[in-house]
Amino acid sequence: MKTKVYSVDRWNPESDIISEAGKAIRDGALVAFPTETVYGLGANGLDDKAVRKIFAAKGRPVDNPLILHFASPEDVEQVAYVNERAKLLMDIFWPGPLTLVLPVKSIVPPSVTAGLGTVAVRMPSHPVAMAFIKAAGVPIAAPSANKSGRPSPTEASSVLADLGDAVDIILDGGATDVGLESTVIDVTDKVVVLLRAGGMPVERIEEVVGRVVLLPGEEKKKRSPGTRYRHYAPLIPLYLWKDDCDWLRPEVAGKRIGYIGMKEPLHPVEEKILFKTPEYYAHGLFSAFRVLEGRNIDIIIAEWPEEAGIGLALRDRLSRAAGLGK
Numbered sequence: 001m002k003t004k005v006y007s008v009d010r011w012n013p014e015s016d017i018i019s020e021a022g023k024a025i026r027d028g029a030l031v032a033f034p035t036e037t038v039y040g041l042g043a044n045g046l047d048d049k050a051v052r053k054i055f056a057a058k059g060r061p062v063d064n065p066l067i068l069h070f071a072s073p074e075d076v077e078q079v080a081y082v083n084e085r086a087k088l089l090m091d092i093f094w095p096g097p098l099t100l101v102l103p104v105k106s107i108v109p110p111s112v113t114a115g116l117g118t119v120a121v122r123m124p125s126h127p128v129a130m131a132f133i134k135a136a137g138v139p140i141a142a143p144s145a146n147k148s149g150r151p152s153p154t155e156a157s158s159v160l161a162d163l164g165d166a167v168d169i170i171l172d173g174g175a176t177d178v179g180l181e182s183t184v185i186d187v188t189d190k191v192v193v194l195l196r197a198g199g200m201p202v203e204r205i206e207e208v209v210g211r212v213v214l215l216p217g218e219e220k221k222k223r224s225p226g227t228r229y230r231h232y233a234p235l236i237p238l239y240l241w242k243d244d245c246d247w248l249r250p251e252v253a254g255k256r257i258g259y260i261g262m263k264e265p266l267h268p269v270e271e272k273i274l275f276k277t278p279e280y281y282a283h284g285l286f287s288a289f290r291v292l293e294g295r296n297i298d299i300i301i302a303e304w305p306e307e308a309g310i311g312l313a314l315r316d317r318l319s320r321a322a323g324l325g326k
């Protein structure tokens, strides 16, 4: 079936388009939609067959569980056991780029959770996402709407380029805001554990729940399946500018360089995309990868940012895109 691409007003999503998308979800279709983080590839999160289509379309490993998206915190009770700490976090940070991992109820098909005893839940703040989830009337299972391993899409055109006919409807609400995925934390236990850095800075979560534990690499891979895989990678080799010596690496010598970062590059480059702040860097990182893929360059060099705030998530995406793991 040919993909329908609808341009949607971000602030006043057209109700006929939104109800068509909601009905398509109830009929088992795949709908890509904008959130404040990146574009999601959505299916009815309670329909095992529809959820499996997501994995097939993306080429996503089946042991990498999905996040369920809701239009209100109360609706989460249907799929998960919500403790007091989770309620407090929802109260303060939802709608927003924070995903909570909670004990799962049996209504959720194991294709969503990869058979774990937990489920990841989030309420996005993007008006198109909210209207669409409400219209669907079911939790929306949605990973990022890219082919597995590619940079996440921050624009509808990237969804179409990556997934094309595998998606039934694409809601084009313009460029996303944050540009990186949500922060994922496990709140099943007394200690809150960071499973994936993202759009919500850890410092802000710590103001509410006290210390958040960052897991060492191997432990994280066990508890956060998504971090096992190479991700976010541009088609052109990516190197990081952590130390000025990185510009002198043999892989860099004599190459046409595309540069991404906040500081001016240390040496002359063919193409450069500069950002004013870490937030703009996050907002533009994935689209910069895709833009540079279309340019006549051999390698990309990206600046390694400070760790504070959104910098922790930027570091995670950059190191995994460069194939360095973390």
Ligand code: AMP
Residues within 6 Å of the ligand: 064, 065, 066, 067, 101, 113, 116, 118, 119, 120, 142, 143, 144, 181, 184, 195, 196, 223, 224, 225, 226, 227
């Ligand atoms: P994506 O949908 O590609 O943005 O990735 C979702 C992220 O949430 C991945 O890193 C998953 O491993 C993680 N995730 C989803 N569900 C769970 C869960 N039940 N336990 C731990 N991590 C989860």
Ligand code: MG
Residues within 6 Å of the ligand: 143, 144, 152
């Ligand atoms: Mg993803």
